[in-house]
Amino acid sequence: RKEVEQDPGPFxxxxxxTVAFNCTYSNSASQSFFWYRQDCRKEPKLLMSVYSxxxxxxxxxxxxxxxxxxxxxxxxxxxxxxxxxxxxxxNTNDYKLSFGAGTTVTxxx
Amino acid sequence: xxxxxxxxxxxxxTRGQQVTLRxxxxxxxxxxxxxxxxxxxxxxFIFQYYEEEERQRGNFPDxxxxxxxxxxxxxxxxxxxxxxxxxxxxxxxxxPGQLNYGYTFGSxxxxxxx
Numbered sequence: 001r002k003e004v005e006q007d008p009g010p011f012x013x014x015x016x017x018t019v020a021f022n023c024t025y026s027n028s029a030s031q032s033f034f035w036y037r038q039d040c041r042k043e044p045k046l047l048m049s050v051y052s053x054x055x056x057x058x059x060x061x062x063x064x065x066x067x068x069x070x071x072x073x074x075x076x077x078x079x080x081x082x083x084x085x086x087x088x089x090x091n092t093n094d095y096k097l098s099f100g101a102g103t104t105v106t107x108x109x
Numbered sequence: 110x111x112x113x114x115x116x117x118x119x120x121x122x123t124r125g126q127q128v129t130l131r132x133x134x135x136x137x138x139x140x141x142x143x144x145x146x147x148x149x150x151x152x153x154f155i156f157q158y159y160e161e162e163e164r165q166r167g168n169f170p171d172x173x174x175x176x177x178x179x180x181x182x183x184x185x186x187x188x189x190x191x192x193x194x195x196x197x198x199x200x201x202x203x204x205p206g207q208l209n210y211g212y213t214f215g216s217x218x219x220x221x222x223x
Contacts, residue, residue: 004151043199043214044152087151095165096142097201097212099151 001026006088006100013078014108020074021103023088032091033064035073037084038102044087047073078107113138113202113215121221122190130185130218134202138213140164141183143175144199146217152199158183187220195222 006023013019025033033050048055050062050071061074071090075082085102092098114133122128134141140159144152154167158177177183181202187194200215 041197041219043216045214046212095157095159096154096167097144097152098154099144101149101151 002100003027003098004088004090004100006103008101008103010104010106012106012108015078015080017078017107018074018076019078019105020072021086021105022070022072023100023103024068024070025088025090025098026069027090027092028066028069030069030090030092033062033071034089034091034097035060035062035071036087036089036099038087039084044099047086075105078105080107080109083107113200113213115198115200115215115218117218118216119219119221121223123223124190124192126190127186127188128190128220130187130198130200130220132183132185132200132202132215134181134183134200135204135213138202138204139181140203140205141177141181142201142203142212143183143185144201145169146197146199148196155185190222192222195220 035047036044037047038044048057050064054063059076063072083106085104087102088100090098116131142157143155146152156166157164161177172188174186197217199217201212
């Protein structure tokens with residue numbers, strides 16, 4: 001079983017729409033959770049950390065459900081510039097980050 | 110302030126050859142990690158270097174080796190290249206004591222093995 005699994009999408013949404021997607025992780029001892037954004041052929045960039053109580057950063061909302069071992073990301077009022085691959089990332093209190101394969105989001109005009 | 114710098118940006122090698130990729134961490138960062146990202150996949154952890162020692166290693170064969178220098182820069186070496194080694198190789202650095210939150214990635218080296 002993969003450490004982090006994501007729905008690959010693609011999610012194709014119009015500008016202004018809301019899009020949400022999840023990932024699941026296999027190790028219940030995981031300590032830290034993140035969403036990274038990766039544009040085509042570029043490096044991953046940290047979008048936001050995910051906290052147990054849930055957190056927002058502008059139009060982005062992240063939720064963590066430790067009991068079910070899943071993490072979600074919701075994007076409100078989608079912009080063309082939100083088109084990217086979103087990587088779910090988990091750290092299990094060691095030195096490596098475990099990445100999902102990514103969820104592709106395309107926002108159309 | 111320069112971020113993480115990787116060189117070269119692109120590389121084409123033949124099966125069986127050896128390759129060395131280089132990474133300069135962000136200023137103030139002392140820890141360097143290497144990741145391999147195959148097409149359509151998420152990055153996979155290769156290893157991490159701290160204080161010039163390999164601190165942790167992922168599920169990669171011994172053909173993959175590395176080094177960290179006193180100035181915190183790092184090299185990734187891959188011997189006996191296989192076609193399956195074709196990927197984007199990413200270097201990430203982090204500052205002291207902030208492993209969970211301080212990762213900065215370089216733009217990567219795209220390796221093609223033919």
